[in-house]
Amino acid sequence: NTADFERISKIGKCVDAMSFKHKMLHLLCDVNISSGANPVTMNPFDGYSDALRDILLEKKFIFLQHGLLEKDGSSWLNRYKKDVTGFVTTAARERDAIVYGKYYYDPSTIWLTGLPRYDRLYHAESKKITIMPTWRRHLVGNYDAKAGGWQPKEGFEESAYFKFYDGLLNSPRLLEALDEYGYTLQFFPHPIIRVYLDKFHHDKRVHFLPTETLYREVYATSELLATDYSSAVFDFSYLRKPIIYCQFDREDFFTGGHTMTKGYFDYEDDGFGEVVFEVEDAVDTIIDYVKNGCTLKDKYRERIEKFYAYHDSNNCQRVVEKILEACGES
Structure with a gap:
């Protein structure tokens, strides 16, 4: 199906x-x-x-x-x-x-x-900015094997996750700047978070991408990607495009709020883009990139070149x- x-x-x-x-x-x-x-x-x-x-x-x-x-x-x-x-x-x-x-x-x-899938990455930039966060284990209930998905949990709207991304997606300052420079804002959360998609306030200028959207199409058409801890952004960096890490809940994420703990990768020292902790800082950083044509900064390009075994x-x-x-x- x-x-x-x-x-x-x-x-x-x-x-x-x-x-x-x-x-x-x-x-x-x-x-x-x-x-x-x-x-x-x-x-x-x-x-x-x-x-x-x-x-x-x-x-x-x-x-x-x-x-x-x-x-x-x-x-x-x-x-x-x-x-x-x-x-x-x-x-x-x-x-x-x-x-x-x-x-x-x-x-x-x-x-x-x-990764085999990197072979099919391609460029088709079209002035799109994509917000693509991963999920949080503590924000969902039990896994329903029969239904093939995680069950929703009460209180999502009170979470730091919801408040951050709802604030970012509906920032008047961000949306006005994107209009001025001719960019479109897209929201493409992790599939597990989609059970809460109707909770987010949906400004008509923001495109909520459907489930069937191909990831590699998002990578190809987007010029900047804002995430939190998603490993999917490594595909994006392989294309030499800028990334912003929104890590408002970093301590909780790596100490039981999710399924993983911190590894060898330090986002400030090794990451391929800026790390931000507040909605307004994320807005400022996105606007700065948009004003400069979403050009990847030299220090992040150098990190990318050193990181991957193959190009x-x-x-x-x-x-x-x-x-x-x-x-x-x-």
């Missing part, structure tokens, strides 16, 4: 997730390749797989990642919980943080190849070569 399913079906064979056919193909496969590492992705029989244990243990799992890992995800991605065959990374510091952190993988398991479009090729090698077919 998704646009992605229809789109991918034009490229190759697709199977409904968690269907009988999916489960049978999983039993028959040698290698499971995914950008996700949640239990049902790695094992569609999760919760009732004891009788299939020996068959399932033979499967190789390649973790493509669904973003560059700059935070500490060792509490759920360590070898004792996931035991992946190949763990794709994009930056040398990212790889080292996994090899020498509390993930407990053999170094040969951590592959420095680059090309051969990530897929490197990943395929590593998969074949892991399967003894290189």
